[in-house]
Amino acid sequence: MTSTPGSAAPVDEHAPGGGAPVGAGEARAEGADGLAAQATQVLRRLVGRKDADFRDGQLEAIEALVSGGRRVLVVQRTGWGKSAVYFVASRLQRERGAGPALIVSPLLALMRDQVAAAQRAGVRAVSMNSANAQEWDQVRAALDADEVDVLLVSPERLNNPRFRAEQLPELSRRCGLLVVDEAHCISDWGHDFRPDYRRIKDLLAELPEGTPVLATTATANERVVHDVEDQLAAGREGADVLTVRGPLARDSLRLAVLPRAGVDQHLAWLASHLDELTGSGIVYTLTVGAAEDVAAALSKAGHTVAAYTGRSDAEERERMEAALRDNEVKALIATSALGMGFDKPDLGFVVHLGAPSSPVAYYQQVGRAGRATERADVVLLPGHDDQSIWRHFASASMPREDQAAAVLHALGESARPLSTAALETIVDIRRTRLELLLKVLDVDGAVSRVQGGWAATGQEWVYDAERYQRVAEAREREQQSMLDYISTDGCRMAYLQRALDDPSAGDCGRCDRCAGPWIGSDVDEASLEGARSTLQRAGVDLDPRAQWPTGMDRLGVPVKGKIPAEAAMSPGRALARVTDLGWGQRVRQLLAEDGEVPAPVVQAVVGVLAGWGWQQRPVGVVSVPSRSRPALVGSLAAQISQIGRLPLLGSLDLVDGGPTGKPGGNSAYRLAGVWERLVVGEELRSALAGARGPVLLVDDVAHSRWTLTVAARALRQAGADEVLPFALGLDA
Template structure:
C-alpha cells in the first residue's frame, strides 16, 4: 500500500473513532508520524503529548492498519479501570473489538483468553498487576508476547522511578519487551514526563540488543483552555466555605481533588449537606460505586467528584470545566497531570489550587513510605531464603517490620530485579545476587524533596503559573500564558459567605470518630513464638471506642497534628482539645449503644479512667485522663505501665504482627490498678492516638483479665 493510500486508510479509521460521519477527520502531523513509525517502520516509539492531544487515536489507528496487514492483536497495558472503560468504548466506535483482563472481571479471564487465541480480539487491555500474576505471567504472557502485533504502554511515566507515579509492576514490561519477536512495534504514551523521565522510558523501550533507539515524539504541553489560579485562605473552614459558595459558579462539571481519603469523604459529605450534587471517589470506593460516579460525571448528573489521586489518570471527559485542589499535590508534574483532565474539549476551564497548612505533613507521611532501608530488605531476603516453601504476605508479615502494602511494593521491585519471584502460594528467593542501590534511592528522595519545594514556589510565584509548570516538565518554548491569575488578574476573590463559613466550622469542628476494636489476632503469630490465633475471645476484647478526630482529615486533624507529630514537645492537654473530648464523651454516652441512651443492651456507665503509659507524651496522656475523670466525676484508677524488662515497644509504621510481637509482654497492669478494677464496671482507657489498634487491644485484654467488665478506648486521634 502506498503512503498516500495508507494515510487515507488511517484517516478513515480516525473518522470512525471520533464519530465523523462526513469522513473529514485528519491525523495531525505528529499523530501520522507515530502511526507511520509503528505500521511501516515497526519502530519503538515514545509519544509525550499533553492530555487531549489524541494519543489513543494513534494506537487505535495503528491497530486497525496492522490487523488489516495480518498482525496479531494489540496489547495495551493500562493502569486504571476508568481508563480501560474509556478505551473499550472508543475502540468500539472505530469497529475495533476490545476486551480486558483486570481485577474487576476474573470470571471472564478464561473466555477472553480463548477469544484472543482464536483471533476474535483486536485489542486486549491488561493492568500492570496482571504482568506479575503467576498464572498470567507463566501461562498467558508468553503466548501473548509471541503473537502480539503491537504493544502499547499507556501512562508510561509509571515505568520510571524518577516519575511521580512509579509503579513497580510496570517494570515487568522490560521482560515482555525483551521477549517480543523482532519487528513488533511498541508504543509508549504519557502526558506528564520531564526530560529525565522521558530519557529513562526511552532507554527501557530500547531493551534488546539489536533494537534501534526509540523514536521520541515530544510536543508542547501548553493547554490554551486552562486558566490557572491560586487562592490562599486562612484555614480549612474558609476553604470549604469558599467551595460551597462558588462551586455553582464554576463552569460545567469538574473534579475537586483532596490529598487523603478522609478529606475526600469529609468534603463530599459537607457539600452534599449544603445541597450540592457531588460524589466521593477514592481508593476505598467500591468498584460499582466508582463506575456509577464516573457515569454521573460524564453525563453531568453531578456537579463534581470529590476525589483522591485514584482519579488521577485515565478519566476521559473532554468537556470537564474545572479542577479544584483542596490541598497541594507534592509534585508539579502530578499536579499538571491532574489539572490536565480539564478543558480538553472546551474553550475555557478553571483550575484552582487552595493550599492548606496540612499539605507538608501529608507529603512527609507519604515520603516515609518510600523504598525501605537496606536492613529491612536484607531481612526479607533472608527470611525467604531460609523458607522451604513460598511465603505469602500474611506469612511474611510477622517476620519483617513492614506493613503489607509497603512489603508488597518492595517485593515487586525485588522481583523485577531478579532477587525474588512470585509463584503460586507466595514469594520465593531466587538466590540471584542483588545489591541495594542506595545512591539511586537517595537521588529519587532528593528529587521528591525538590518537587515539593517547586510546588510551594508554584503557589507563591508572581510569574505566569502555566509557564512555571511547563518549565517543570522541561517543555521547550514555555512562555507567559496570558490567562492565569498572575497574567490576567484573579478570576475569583477569597471572600466567603458568613453562613457558609459558620456551617463549615460546625462540620469541621464536630468531634468524634468511632474506633473499631481489634477482634482477630494477626495471622502467622506462632511463627514468632506467640501462640495467639483466630478470634480474640469476646471476654478479652475492647469495646468500640472513640477518637476526637483523624490526623488525615482537614478538621480536627489540623488541630491535633502539631500535638502528635514526631518531635512535638510534651505538655498538658490544651483546653480546647480537652473540651472537645468531653463533647465526644457526651455524644458517645447519649448515642445509640451509649451508657446514657437508656437502651437495655447499653453498657453501664464507666466507673473510672485508666491511662496508657507513654514514653513520648506522658504529661499529655496523664493530663487528658485527669480532665476526663474530673469532668465525669469518676476516679483516675491508674495506668497500664510498661514492664521493667520491656524492650522499646514502639515499632513505627510496622505491620500488625510486628507491632503485637513488640507489645506482647511489654505492658502490665500494676497491682494497685488491678485491685481498683477487680469486680468493677466498665472503664475508659485513655491514650494519645491509635494507629494499628494493638496497644489498645493488648491493654484492654489485660484489663479485662484483671476484672474490668468492659474497656472503652478513648484517644485524641486515629492516625491514617
C-alpha cells in the same frame, strides 16, 4: 493533517464510539498514501464522523507502528488523542493478520473507558484486572479463540504467576502491538513511578523482532523522555525509537493561585465560589481524611459532591465517575486515586486544596479539564501543611537498605516460598512498604513471585544508594519548583510548560498573572461559619480488631484466627483522625509533646462521649500506660473521670520484655511488641471486681490498634464485662 476548529471532529483521548464496526474487508492500498487513506477510514469509523481527520503527529506515529514495526514514544497533552493512535494501529494490525494488541494501563477507570469506547466502535476489547477476576476465564477463552482485538492489563498483572505462565508467553508471541500507557510510570524519575512498570523492560526483550511498540504519556520532562527511550530500546541492538512530541499547553485552561490561608478559609472559599466555576469538575486534596472532610463541609453547604478516595471500593468509584460524567454532581472531592485515565472531555474545572509535590504532577491532574470546552477553570489553594505531607509520601516511596537486606535474608534462609503475611512475622516492615519493596526486588531480579508467595532467586543484589539519593534530590527540587510556581510573577502556563521542557512555552494571556485575578479570594461570613462548624465536628469510629495476624507463633505469641468474643474490645471512638483537617490538626499538635490536655479539647472529647450511643454507660475509666506521653494520657483520663463523674479505676501496668514494634512497623511486630506487656495490677484488679459493667479505656493515639486490643484482652481476663476504647487520635 490536523483537525481544526469548525471542521473535523477532535479525537478525544479515549476514542468515542459511533459508526459501524471496522471489518477485515477494508480496502488495502499499497504505500504511505494508501496506509494514510486506510487509517483515516478506520479513524472515521471509530469517531463516528465522516469529516474527522488526524491531528499533527497521530498519523506519523501510526505509520511508524504499522509500516515500520517501530518503537514509538508519544508525548502529547491529555486530550490530544493518544488512544486514537493505538486503536487505529491495532485495528490495522489485526486486518494484516497480527494478533491482539496488549495495552498495559495503570488505572481501572482508564480500562473501563477504553473497553467501552472500543466496543461501541466494533473493536473487541477486554480487560484483566483486580476488579473483574470473575471474568478472567471468559477472557482466556476469548483469547484462545482469537476473538479479542485489544487486551488491557494492569502492570501488576504482568507478574501474576498464573498469567505469566499461562497467558503471557502466547501473548508475547502473537502480540500485534504493545502499548504502554502513562509511560512516565516506567521511569523512577517520573512523578508517579510504579515498580511493576519496570517489568515491561523484560516483556520488550521477549517480543518477536518487528513487533511495534507504542508508549504514551502527557507528563514527561526531558529526563523522563530519555529514560523511557532507553528502556524502549532495551534488548534491541541499534533500535531507533521515534519520539513524537507536541506542545503541552491547552488554550482552554485559566490558571490561578489564591493566597495561603487556614483550612477554614479555604473550605469557606469553596462553599462560596464552587457554583461560579463552569460545569462540573474535580476538587483534589492531598489526603483521604481531607477529601472526606471537604465533601462533608460542601454537602452541608448545599453542594452536590462526593468523596472519591483509595477507601472507595471499585463499584463506588464507578458510580461516582459516571455521576461526574453525567453532571449529576457538581464535583468529586478526590485524592490522586482519581487521576490518570479519567475521561470527561467537558470537565469544567479542577481545584486543588493543597498543592501536589511537583509541577509535573500538578499538570497531570489539571490536564483532565478543558479538553473539549472553550474554557476551564484551574485554581490552586496552597496549604500550610503541604510540605510536611510531601515529605511523608516521599519517604514512604523509597526502599530502605536495611529493610531490603532483612527481606533477602529471610527469603534466603527459608526452604519454601514465604507469603507477605509470613514475612511480616520475620521482618518488621509495614505491609504497604513491604509490598513496594518486594516489587522493587522482584523487578531487579533478586526475588521472584511464585505459587505460595515469594522466593529468593540467589541473584546478587546491591542497594543502589547513589541512584536513590539522586531520585530523592530530584524530588526535593521538584518540591521547590512547585513552591516557585505558587509565587511566580510570570505566566503560570508557561511555567508548567518549562517544567516539562516544552520548547513552545509562551505566555498564555489568560492566567491570573497574564490577565490579572479572574476569581475573587473573598469569603462570606455564613460560609466561614459553616466551614468552622464542620471542622469543629468531632468524633470518628475506632473499629476493633477481628483477627490475630497469621504466623504469630514465630514471634512467640500463641494466638491465631479470630479474636474470641470474650477477649475482644467493643467498637470505640476517637476525637479525630490525625490526618483530618479540623480536629486532626489540633490532635497532631498535642501528640507532638507531652502535657495537660487543654480545656477546649476536653470539651470536644466530652461531646464525642456524650454522642457515643453505648448500650450501657461506663462504670469507670482505665488508662493505657504511656512512656512518651504519660502526662497527656493521665490528664485526659482524669478529666473524663471528673466531668463524667465516673470512678478513675487506674492504669494498666507496663512491663518489659519481648520484641518491641515501632510506629510504622507491621501488624505482627506491633502485636508482639505489646503482648503480655500490659498487665492488670492488683489495685486495678480489685477496682474492677467492684465495677460491674463496661469500662472506658483511654489512650492517646491508636496506630495499629494492637495496644488497645491487648489492653482490652487483659481487662476482660481480669473481669471487665466490656471494654469501650477511646483515643484522642486515630492514625490508621
